[in-house]
Amino acid sequence: MKKALAPRFAFWGALAAGLLCAAAPLAAPAPDSARAPEAFARLPVLEGGRVKPLDSFARNSLLLIRGTQTLPVDGRQVSAVEWLLDALTRPEAADTYKIFTIDDPEVLGLIGLDAGRERRFAYWQIEPRAEEVRAQAGRAEKVESARRTRFQSAVLNLAQRLDLYERIKNTLMIAGSQDPAGELAAFGEAVPDALHGAHSGGRATPRERAAMKVLAELLERYRFLAGAAAFKPLPPRAGEADDAWSSIGEAMLKPVGPGGEPHPGLASFALMARARRKSDDAGFRQALAEYAVWLESARPDDARRARDEVRFNRAQPFVSGMALYVAALLGIFAWWATRRAEARAAALGLLAAALLVHTAGLAARILLQGRPPVTNLYSSALFVGWVAALLGLVAERAHRKGFAAAGGALLGFCTLVIAQNLTTSGDTMEMMRAVLDSNFWLSTHVVCVTIGYGSTFLAGALGIAWVLRRQFVSRPDPEMTRALVSLGYGVVAFSLLFSFVGTTLGGIWADQSWGRFWGWDPKENGALLIVLWNAFILHARWAGYARERGVMVMTVFGNVVTALSWFGVNMLGIGLHSYGFMDKAFYWLAAFCALQLALMALGLLPPRFWEAPESP
């Protein structure tokens, strides 16, 4: 009795411990949650076509510019939103933060920075040469993206990051403005006199003429702000269209509406900015609290959704998931080393916890975005890993050898790492361009194709397990090998089904939107290659040309085909489906493919070939 109970305890214990660890960032009180930046982070703004909390905007911007979500300043980690607050209100401080990552030596040369191994620079270091960077970027922009040189891509990328940073600085107030609240007051005072003067038919008093001059200058500044703003913080008021958010500049320029009063957010943001400039924490908090109260009454839904998204950002389920997948993998290794049932149960408990956290993360994204799980390259990576881990856990129940679980955990971890690296290209919940704006096709075609990717990778992981076992495990275990091979075959069949259905559904979508079922577009071809390769494996097996070794080595090649189809075709820079050029990923992809080919070669060599033949 006791013997049967221990593994069960181990499983549930590991599961619970894993979930608790993942939930910790949510449950733990945020570092002083009443602190002003945390409350500021929850304010909703419109940017990139959707309403999001400032927290998301801050994180995405810092990821774009620096590649990280936090920033060390004077030996302290500064959160993304604190950085954003400084850039918005105290640009002279933010200009000294080293946020611009520049790797390209030629771009460094252009700016005249030779900092040895330093790769991160502050705005003030780049500013003197910013015009030159912009000029070079303008030239690079005219070159087709696939044909740009490394320097051209790098300089264009730097110019875009500089532009984003400068727009952020000019969102709440003109960068370096001393007293935005004072300006607002001056504007309000100048308006009546200036209007009176303007309608006096040239007989304006000196006082009115002065007011007109002040107003003209301020209008000029607000016009500039309206054009420069990085996001729109002011929500539509009652009676306005639901997407009529406005920037500070736009709200100032808008003729005073029938209600008569200016947008209440204008004063609040100006007060917040002034308080922040003067390091008046109490004043900042008060202005923020007043605005939050107004927001809660005027836009309760936006406020709630923004709070939910901040919670999701803080929970970072995919980071916890990553750690749990590693823990599960280590658990499986421990099981293989000790052969103890408790170790197996604990490992599976950890894997289940990882999968649950991963699932929760995906579900949260679906809810926040109102979209099926896969909408872009980032989310496809999340989903591929999820499919592989889920399939691995299910397959583990059929063949209790640990390989399926290990493969699932490994793929879950790897794809989350890939996803993490893809976050540096901006908002991962971006809006879908016209043709893609179809939840029906996103949830059928895209999901099926992505399931096909995930399962083909799982088959490949099993193939690798087979190859490694054959070379490095001395004790033959025919039952284990049989389990691996039959599992591999089953997963290939599963992949064929999903990749075929997914690919042809894509054809039907294409027929609905472009008038052709099949256009031999690179992404379509990539999907077709996966289908053909899986069909090839199955037919080779049915015909008897490939047996155990042939099938397992071929599944490893499936990794190459899938990786090229998933990422490789995006690097061609053409086609209706391409997501953009990623030159860094190219080297990783090449290394991955080379590794797979090496593993295939290892699989084709005789087992334990390096050992001297046993002497007779």
Next chain:
Amino acid sequence: MPRESLVRRAARALSSLKLTLTCLALLMLLVVACTLLQVPLGTRVAVERTIRTFLVWAPLDGGRRLPVFPGGGLVGAVLLVNLLFAQFLRLELSRRKAGMWLAHLGVVLLFVGEFGTALFQVESQMPIEVGQTRDYSEDVRRLELAVADATAPDADVVTAVPDSLLRPGAEIAHPSLPFSIRVRRWYANSELGMRKPDSPPSEATAGIGPGLDVREAPEVASDDAENAAAALIEVRDGAESLGTFWVSNELGAPQGFARGGRTWRFSLRPRRYYLPFALTLEEFHHDIYPGTDIPKNFSSIVRLRDPSRGEDRPVKIWMNNPLRYDGKAFYQASFGQGDRVSVLQVVRNPGWRLPYLACALVALGLVLHFGAKLASSLGGAR
């Protein structure tokens, strides 16, 4: 005995799985080649050279070419024959194999559909400005020499010559034309410019040709580039020359001549497909996400008028929602001129439904087959 055995051997070879595997491997290589060639050649030309051909040709010096690889058409045809033979000779007709039958039948339909598309699909575009009415679509990839009898004030009588006939030395005559046209030069792509003082003398004698400098240019293949074709044509009445003209799809102004009380006009223009009905663009919408320039939707509201069927109704064409009418489908493809012009893609493909059926069959077949296998393997495990 030898005869029968020969037939049997051929049948066996055609139904062999070795042939299947060879064809699958060749097809994969072709797909890879097609994908990689799209970078330099553009999608259309890459597909024409690798997939929609029976042999892949490598160009040699001196304009000759050498077949280097079986093309998609050949591999597909062999695979189709192989599939049919294997299906009927090898696969037993039983409930156990029902899934395989369905799946392979679906694959056959997919192949047939793709062959049908290659043979019968006609793609063209219809750009319409808001308020304008159109009863034809155009194929910018193919041109035609339109010879119009513009004598009558209200309607032209057009005789169109496809560009495939415009080859140097060709003599074109038609009962509707009281003259013949001799093609003296044909450039698939050209550079057109105004003549400069140092330009060589123009070969044209009439129209705007004498003022033009026309030079042959290498043909461009990429998907968004357009060739400026040019033809030097001589209009003849028996032995008498009535004038030599340069025509090009880049030249907007009409050219022509008058003879015997009739006025004739020439133009080299995208090939037109006339429709038995007309579309009027009433509205065009280009929606964006708020605060961005990311397109959210494009939609055209057109009025469809077909007197022969008594149709006169508004239709909304937008992303993923084409208008299907009279065997053709009209898709929202593009737009231009500050959202004043909507470009509809017009596709006629009689076999467009085949892939839908094929996909359903394959999916059903695979689910049946693998489902049965899974059930039996799980049953066996217990």
